[in-house]
Amino acid sequence: MNYRHLYHAGNFADVFKHIILTLLIQALQKKATPFMYLDTHAGIGRYDLTTALAQKTAEFQQGIVKLWEVSEAPPAVVTYLNLVRQFNQINQTAPTSKLRFYPGSPCLVKMLLRETERMILCELHPGEVQTLRRVFAQDKQVVIHQQDGYQALTAYLPPPQKRGLVLIDPPFEQLTEFKEVIVGLTTAYRRWATGIYAVWYPIKQRAAIKQFYQQLELSPLRQILVAELLIYPDDTSTFGLNGAGLVIVNPPWQLDEQLQTLLPWLRQHLAIGHQGSYQIKWFNT
């Protein structure tokens, strides 16, 4: 477990994931009844972009920094940017418009949660979970477990609220993670078929992604929406991240239409030298 998300916080893949996460939470909040949010691979929650680890890769320069000053954006981006601004206000003593802190998925969702809603966060790395616990100290809405995220899918599903969102955001240090995701998703879906599931994945070699999609098609999962954002040409390198994707099972109504506006805008603002692309497709409808 060498992965530290601080190296990647606020990069284009985080921006893509977190804007769609915001849309998913907002869709759940169209109903008054509370829901549960489960984050299987939570990270540390709050990322200080001035620290040495973040500065070493400076990946946030190709992500959140590119959007920080935009004057016009689709509503989903405006909401997300307002949350990141609010997060910076909360975490800095003097009023400031400077970007220093980046909210990971737990902090972003926490800012949106209504009082009756709950979240469960799982993080396996001992140091990272300690930091996460500090971020949410005394917070009654949040339960944190130092636990394998895939085990959490059987431990906490279905939730008592019967509504909710599960974010599965593993580090993908090994290619076998794609298989683990399919097994985890299938197990969770058998226990709770009506939940919303969002799985983030890296796009490097297209062959691995094709295989992943084939496995999704063969799985018992239904209503699978897939969104991809590439900032480099597809399949160009065996090492680098060309893009990122999200598999969304049981997506809210009209999410695909919202993505049709959001993804071209993100491609236009985040692609390197306008090389990127995007894709939205359905499986097993």
Ligand SMILES: C[S@@+](CC[C@H](N)C(=O)[O-])C[C@H]1O[C@@H](n2cnc3c(N)ncnc32)[C@H](O)[C@@H]1O
């Ligand atoms: C991509 S990061 C999570 C980022 C976070 N979801 C966000 O959007 O801000 C993946 C995290 O999973 C943790 N991790 C790795 N293996 C895990 C496992 N089996 N179960 C739970 N967490 C794990 C890593 O320590 C890392 O913090």
